[in-house]
Amino acid sequence: MSLLEHTPSAAQLRRTAYRRRQTVRSVLVAASSTAALGTLLVLAVTGAPGWDRVRESFLDPSIARDALPAVLAGLWLNVRLLVCCAAGALLLGLLIALLRTLRGPVFFPVRALAAGYTYTFRGLPLIIVLYVLTLGVPGLRLQGMPPVLVLGGLALVLTYGGYLAEVFRAGIESIHPSQLAAARSLGLTYRQTMRHVVLPQAVRRVAPPLLNDVVALQKDVGLVSLAGPIDAVRAAQIATAETFNYTPYILAGVLFVLLAIPLIAVTDWVTLRSARRQSGG
Amino acid sequence: MPVLTCRGLRKEFGGHMVLDGLDLTVDEHQVVALIGASGSGKSTLLRCVNLLEELDDGSIELDGEEISDPRVDPDLVRRRIGMVFQSYNLFPHLTVLENITLAPRRVHRRARAEADAQARELLDRVGLGAKADAYPDRLSGGQQQRVAIVRALANSPRLMLLDEVTSALDPELVGEVLTMIRDLKADGMTMVLATHEMGFAREVADQVCFLDGGRVVEAGPPAQVLGEPTQPRTRQFLSRIIEAGRL
Ligand SMILES: Nc1ncnc2c1ncn2[C@@H]1O[C@H](COP(=O)(O)OP(=O)(O)O)[C@@H](O)[C@H]1O
Numbered sequence: 087m088s089l090l091e092h093t094p095s096a097a098q099l100r101r102t103a104y105r106r107r108q109t110v111r112s113v114l115v116a117a118s119s120t121a122a123l124g125t126l127l128v129l130a131v132t133g134a135p136g137w138d139r140v141r142e143s144f145l146d147p148s149i150a151r152d153a154l155p156a157v158l159a160g161l162w163l164n165v166r167l168l169v170c171c172a173a174g175a176l177l178l179g180l181l182i183a184l185l186r187t188l189r190g191p192v193f194f195p196v197r198a199l200a201a202g203y204t205y206t207f208r209g210l211p212l213i214i215v216l217y218v219l220t221l222g223v224p225g226l227r228l229q230g231m232p233p234v235l236v237l238g239g240l241a242l243v244l245t246y247g248g249y250l251a252e253v254f255r256a257g258i259e260s261i262h263p264s265q266l267a268a269a270r271s272l273g274l275t276y277r278q279t280m281r282h283v284v285l286p287q288a289v290r291r292v293a294p295p296l297l298n299d300v301v302a303l304q305k306d307v308g309l310v311s312l313a314g315p316i317d318a319v320r321a322a323q324i325a326t327a328e329t330f331n332y333t334p335y336i337l338a339g340v341l342f343v344l345l346a347i348p349l350i351a352v353t354d355w356v357t358l359r360s361a362r363r364q365s366g367g
Numbered sequence: 368m369p370v371l372t373c374r375g376l377r378k379e380f381g382g383h384m385v386l387d388g389l390d391l392t393v394d395e396h397q398v399v400a401l402i403g404a405s406g407s408g409k410s411t412l413l414r415c416v417n418l419l420e421e422l423d424d425g426s427i428e429l430d431g432e433e434i435s436d437p438r439v440d441p442d443l444v445r446r447r448i449g450m451v452f453q454s455y456n457l458f459p460h461l462t463v464l465e466n467i468t469l470a471p472r473r474v475h476r477r478a479r480a481e482a483d484a485q486a487r488e489l490l491d492r493v494g495l496g497a498k499a500d501a502y503p504d505r506l507s508g509g510q511q512q513r514v515a516i517v518r519a520l521a522n523s524p525r526l527m528l529l530d531e532v533t534s535a536l537d538p539e540l541v542g543e544v545l546t547m548i549r550d551l552k553a554d555g556m557t558m559v560l561a562t563h564e565m566g567f568a569r570e571v572a573d574q575v576c577f578l579d580g581g582r583v584v585e586a587g588p589p590a591q592v593l594g595e596p597t598q599p600r601t602r603q604f605l606s607r608i609i610e611a612g613r614l
């Protein structure tokens with residue numbers, strides 16, 4: 087009430103006016119420096135001696151149009167793989183992280199296996215896991231062998247599961263022991279404490295790094311094409327080989343970025359929100 | 368039969384004997400105040416009773432049952448004991464109502480509607496009904512601690528353990544929490560409370576126990592222990608408290 091009826095003093099009015107002038111000035115400075123830099127860049131690139139040849143071999147609209155259906159079909163594979171592998175890797179990572187928190191001698195082998203898994207798959211290059219699973223395993227000629235695409239997806243899940251397990255574990259360990267004490271003192275079992283008290287807080291806390299790894303996974307799912315299936319980049323490569331023109335690669339790159347933008351935007355939003363929650367107390 | 372009997376409790380942390388043959392008996396409807404210097408083992412004792420710490424020796428009986436027996440399921444024991452911590456320890460991702468109904472729903476498998484109704488009634492009784500759907504970080508320290516007490520009460524415990532529940536509070540918020548403990552006593556709740564509030568101990572406790580060197584050095588009615596202590600160490604402790612202006 088009193089705040090609404092309050093008439094600002096002359097000094098406050100001067101301060102407000104000054105701040106407004108400062109804001110206008112910084113917006114103008116930012117806009118003009120951006121325009122100047124942009125103009126310089128465009129002039130430098132289009133004015134370069136080889137610009138016309140680069141434009142022909144990298145930015146040819148008709149070739150882009152011809153390659154679009156194949157690249158899009160490849161991209162659809164990327165999307166499907168991303169969704170399945172991200173879900174699989176998140177589940178596996180969570181499971182491994184939980185196994186590593188189990189205490190007591192009975193669980194020693196489980197703990198050791200889980201630890202061995204994270205050490206191995208974080209150290210092993212993805213390409214090697216891919217080759218072993220998609221080329222080596224079918225060589226066994228076992229009955230009911232899953233298709234190469236599934237094996238490739240499995241390689242991605244195994245590799246990223248190792249990273250995500252460590253992120254989940256860091257989150258679980260960041261929860262203060264007093265939270266566990268409070269839950270146990272209420273009579274909750276260890277499992278109930280994990281399920282209702284520790285994990286909800288831990289997952290919220292590590293959501294930004296988890297999503298960051300999913301963004302990285304989005305770029306890596308295409309590697310299954312090394313084993314045969316055609317993803318967006320492989321489709322672009324095929325189109326390039328047919329036309330001797332690199333435009334399909336640029337097209338695939340642009341599509342990848344467009345695909346990543348929503349995911350990255352969500353990641354930034356979650357990061358911002360969690361930072362605000364933590365500083366807000 | 369006493370509600371709680373501790374015999375010869377021993378607990379060490381890395382060679383430092385925190386509890387060294389401690390004995391304590393708490394009768395039904397009795398309020399026992401634990402006093403003693405910081406580091407004298409008050410929190411450790413309460414945590415041992417709630418089986419949050421493993422004993423190095425001695426035994427604890429709750430209603431005549433030895434709960435320090437390793438074959439006893441600690442989860443079943445903790446359901447019969449309510450504990451309130453110095454730093455409240457509310458679950459920050461749950462609303463006030465969800466904090467309170469967590470144990471009734473998950474531990475006692477009550478239906479949600481029933482647990483909610485019970486929690487709202489408890490909250491109303493302590494004047495926090497309007498805060499049921501707020502998150503803990505929207506509450507003052509005093510309100511958070513009162514919610515923590517309600518959360519412990521929702522299990523209908525036999526015994527309440529209160530560990531310096533007002534130490535983290537601004538002075539003007541201490542009163543509302545102490546009032547709640549007074550009401551609990553009036554309802555006949557059996558309680559063990561570690562406290563620095565000597566005035567409150569004098570008013571609410573039936574028995575005051577002074578801890579020093581891992582044992583109960585002096586125990587008795589508050590007027591005696593706080594007014595005419597017989598042990599030199601108790602006198603020393605109380606004179607320091609008086610110097611600090613807290614008696
Ligand atoms: N988990 C622990 N690990 C190591 N030392 C501990 C632990 N808990 C308590 N202590 C030690 O035990 C002693 C008693 O602590 P505490 O029971 O908290 O005393 P009080 O509550 O009376 O202040 C202190 O010296 C403390 O450092």
Ligand SMILES: [Mg+2]
Pocket residue numbers: 409410411530531
């Ligand atoms: Mg303490």
